[in-house]
Amino acid sequence: MGRAGRDAVSRIVAVLATVLAIVLVPAFAAPAEAQNFETRARNAILIDYDTQTVLFEKDADARIPPASLTKLMTSAVIFEAVESGRLSMDDTFVVSENAWRTGGANSGGSTMFAKLNSEIKVSDLIRGIVVQSGNDACIVVAEGMAGTEATFANLMNEEARKIGLTGSHFANSTGLPDPNDYVTARDLAKLASYIIKTFPEYYKIYGEPEFTWNKIRQRNRNPLLGMNIGADGMKTGFTDEAGYNLVGSAVQNGQRLIVVVNGAKSDKERAEEARKLLEWGFRAFEKVNLFIQGQVIADARVFGGAEGSVGVVSKGPVDFFVPRGSSDQIKGELVYQGPVVAPVEAGQEVGVVRISAGTLTKEAPVYAAADVGKGTMSQRALDGIRELMFSWWPG
Numbered sequence: 335m336g337r338a339g340r341d342a343v344s345r346i347v348a349v350l351a352t353v354l355a356i357v358l359v360p361a362f363a364a365p366a367e368a369q370n371f372e373t374r375a376r377n378a379i380l381i382d383y384d385t386q387t388v389l390f391e392k393d394a395d396a397r398i399p400p401a402s403l404t405k406l407m408t409s410a411v412i413f414e415a416v417e418s419g420r421l422s423m424d425d426t427f428v429v430s431e432n433a434w435r436t437g438g439a440n441s442g443g444s445t446m447f448a449k450l451n452s453e454i455k456v457s458d459l460i461r462g463i464v465v466q467s468g469n470d471a472c473i474v475v476a477e478g479m480a481g482t483e484a485t486f487a488n489l490m491n492e493e494a495r496k497i498g499l500t501g502s503h504f505a506n507s508t509g510l511p512d513p514n515d516y517v518t519a520r521d522l523a524k525l526a527s528y529i530i531k532t533f534p535e536y537y538k539i540y541g542e543p544e545f546t547w548n549k550i551r552q553r554n555r556n557p558l559l560g561m562n563i564g565a566d567g568m569k570t571g572f573t574d575e576a577g578y579n580l581v582g583s584a585v586q587n588g589q590r591l592i593v594v595v596n597g598a599k600s601d602k603e604r605a606e607e608a609r610k611l612l613e614w615g616f617r618a619f620e621k622v623n624l625f626i627q628g629q630v631i632a633d634a635r636v637f638g639g640a641e642g643s644v645g646v647v648s649k650g651p652v653d654f655f656v657p658r659g660s661s662d663q664i665k666g667e668l669v670y671q672g673p674v675v676a677p678v679e680a681g682q683e684v685g686v687v688r689i690s691a692g693t694l695t696k697e698a699p700v701y702a703a704a705d706v707g708k709g710t711m712s713q714r715a716l717d718g719i720r721e722l723m724f725s726w727w728p729g
Contacts, residue, residue: 375607376597379519380615383590387655387696389615394519398596401571402467404509406525407490413533423457427478437469446471447548465545466552472507483507497528519594522581526592540567557605558582578604584612591615622661625652632668634684636706639676645703646684652698656691663691678706
């Protein structure tokens with residue numbers, strides 16, 4: 335870090351040590367719209383994977399039809415079942431007439447070309463979903479795991495709640511048009527992050543260039559994979575209502591970005607807008623290391639304790655991405671619901687540290703650095719008087 339970065343960190347520490355905010359907020363990167371970039375996509379978001387800094391967004395919380403991006407959630411449910419041991423890659427499911435008619439070759443949509451009444455291994459069905467975007471493969475898995483596609487959709491929504499997708503609902507496993515099937519660009523970025531972090535071995539499948547089934551070879555539909563920009567996944571989709579959409583991820587110089595674009599007018603526009611966002615993100619931002627693991631970031635007030643305050647720390651390093659050359663604009667504050675009531679245990683979550691630079695923001699949870707036991711009767715009484723005075727103090 336250069337001198338400007340070190341000076342910025344010093345200013346952050348000074349600010350954090352004096353802020354006494356009393357509102358507890360969620361610990362996911364808050365909305366931010368980076369400047370000096372425009373996209374033709376109707377909805378878009380670009381995030382740094384490691385720090386979860388939102389580098390760009392455009393109507394990222396609007397409900398949108400997911401089209402085949404639904405299959406990201408379908409595959410996440412499958413991966414979770416395999417990881418938990420409830421499903422094996424060698425298990426087989428039968429291609430029902432419903433799956434064959436609704437998602438097969440005669441349906442007019444993307445298909446794996448699965449044969450009616452054939453048995454297919456889960457490992458092959460996953461590639462039929464991820465690489466070939468087969469609607470038939472999705473329905474076969476849904477029926478095999480849950481009996482019906484509607485019941486499988488319930489599993490999808492349960493998993494979505496666990497992941498924290500607050501703006502999405504899934505009605506089927508394929509993304510075929512349904513009024514009760516919707517997502518947001520922000521949720522899709524969260525889902526992509528979850529898959530990459532939780533299922534790294536299965537994530538590699540999203541980067542496989544092709545898959546052959548029933549003697550029919552189909553190439554991966556993700557246009558980013560062939561652009562030599564470090565792309566290694568994820569998924570595309572299209573319906574008349576959704577337009578052309580894409581969730582993609584790429585790595586350059588150890589940095590991973592996740593991009594979501596929706597509502598493009600053509601597959602060419604979809605590819606161009608996603609590529610431009612990724613290239614801009616890699617070029618226009620730099621990482622600043624703010625705090626190391628275990629470093630006391632600030633002090634939080636304690637009520638009724640043997641000590642009047644407790645230091646707060648993060649469980650890992652706190653990094654932040656900012657436009658290059660703007661590290662001197664970084665500001666920070668400790669946001670917590672306080673004062674924290676004693677006794678306090680080391681490792682107890684206290685609140686969040688909120689970092690900002692212009693329109694870019696990031697939040698990270700912070701934890702008590704030490705134990706603070708209950709104070710004496712006189713200490714607790716004094717704290718009570720102080721709080722009473724503060725509550726009556728005109729603001």
